[in-house]
Amino acid sequence: MAGELSGILEHVDRIGELDLDEVAPTSHVVDLENVLRPDEPRPSWSRDEVLEQAPDPADGAFRVPAPRDED
Amino acid sequence: MAELLELSVAEAARQIAAGELSREEYFEAWRGAAAGDQLNAYLWRAEDGTAAGDGPLGGIPVAVKDLFCTEGVQTTAGSRILEGHRPLYTATAVRKLGEAGAGILGKTNMDEFAMGSSNENSAYGPVLNPHDRERVPGGSSGGSAAVVAGGLAPCAIGTDTGGSIRQPASLCGIVGLKPTYGAISRYGMIAFASSLDQCGPLTRDVTDAALLLDAMQGNDPCDSTSVGIAGGVEAPTRTDLEGLRFAVPAELAHDAIEPGVRAVFEQTLKRIEQLGGEIAEVPLPHAEHGISAYYVLAPAEASSNLARYDGVRYGARAEGGDDVVEMYEETRAAGFGDEVKRRIMLGTYALSSGYYDAYYGRAQQVRTKIAEDFAAAFDRFDFVVTPTSPSVAFGLGEKTDDPLAMYMNDFFTVPMSLAGIPAISIPAGTAEPEGGGPQLPVGFQIAAPAFAEQRLLDAAYALEQAIDG
DSSP: OHHHHHHHHHHHGGGGGSOOTTOOOOSOSSOOOOOOOOOOOOOOOOHHHHHHTSSSEETTEEOOOOOOOOO | OHHHHHSOHHHHHHHHHTTSSOHHHHHHHHHHHHHTOOSSOEEEEOOSOOOOOOSTTTTOEEEEETTBOBTTBOOOTTOGGGTTOOOSSOOHHHHHHHHTTOEEEEEEOOSGGGOOSSSTTOTTOOOOBTTBTTBOOOSSSHHHHHHHHTTSOSEEEEEESSSTTHHHHHHHTSEEEEOOTTSBOOTTBOOSSTTTOEEEEEESSHHHHHHHHHHHBSOBTTBTTOOOOTTOOOOOOOOOOTTOEEEEEGGGGGSOOOHHHHHHHHHHHHHHHHTTOEEEEEOOTTGGGHHHHHHHHHHHHHHHHGGGOSSSSSSOOOTTOSSHHHHHHHHHHHHSOHHHHHHHHHHHHHHSTTTTIIIIIHHHHHHHHHHHHHHHHHHHOSEEEEESSSSSOOBTTSSTTOHHHHHGGGTTTHHHHHHTOOEEEEEEEEEOOTTOOSOEEEEEEEEOSTTOHHHHHHHHHHHHHHHHO
């Protein structure tokens, strides 16, 4: 995979040759403003429904293996 | 029965609404057709039920790409990491199809997380092209294209990030429309590259594409980037192209295009002129850098979006991780396929400190230049036209060892995605593949300014009538 990634980056490197001084970046084509909604509680899924999706639910929470002990 | 399946969606909906056709009989006929899938195009099929609602799509079965969340129905995004996943909610686009009277016929196979141009990146095996089962259907909405082209569904929806609706539509010989970014809500569409992803229809004709688009478009409070198409879209009726100006990118002359594809393209330009349209060359000097910019921006966004698959809240978890970090690592190693891993690595690299400006920053600037090229073209022209794909459908396995060659399939479709503008692929004819063999479909791409979907569909319809006539 290393060789494939290098090949792709080599192709991508061609944009380095373009003169892009003073060009504004586009992160998004739609003019977006922050949209705020009123902070009002709304109905949501129940905890049980959400936990049913989890690979390892326990005691009303998501269970994961313990973090490694760092000395 | 066979006659039932040949009705266009628009005609079937009309007959159902008029009481001339039983919706149960129609849905059952399509269920039977879907059951005969030999293309590996479906990942799930509805075993019962019908399309019960009334509305413009009353009684119409729709095949849905497995990237759309469907409540209680498995949604895998073509990935092992979501095997058996049953979402708690339904994507807005699918919900709106339901409100228009349509019902889900099945969920279609796809490249994992929509990353691919051949459908060979699905964890559930490749989809086969209905015209030649030794060849790919295109991707990433390959299942959706194959079911429509193969007579396994009357219509389908897919998603397009860099060509994933248009390219498979082209390779399978059907109509595929990528609407303007923001036309249809992305809520419930599993995210790949959020600034590019857009839902759209894959249909047998332009009229059906307009019907599905109208049902799905609109603002949605659950997606703040969705604005909808003001006034919606109506069924196209235009039969000429008088007074319309079509731009052909000047750079096209030098691009690598199969001779057969080029011949169909040139023949289609002649048809445009016969219908009264004007054709001229226009420079799109930055379009050739679209692939470079796209394969920085899309993987960068994907590397962030896919961080959520960690084996904790939903989806699959790999066994055997001794601590939480090992669990994440093993879950992702086992759950993601090679192409997804490749793009996550590319994306994190492009975003990393020291490389950000050279890759992500510059790619965003190239995106600006590409959008400016289109804006300049649309000052003088109504449309920009290209072949949809540089080749007809290629053989299974032919490009899997060369990711860059695979990416080049998106050469003509990526620039429109980066600019956020709408583009449609319509079947324009057939060509012999390089190396010989039976004739295969060739698509013709028409792009229009943002939110000019009605004009785009009208022109595509006029051209479609001329090609079919």
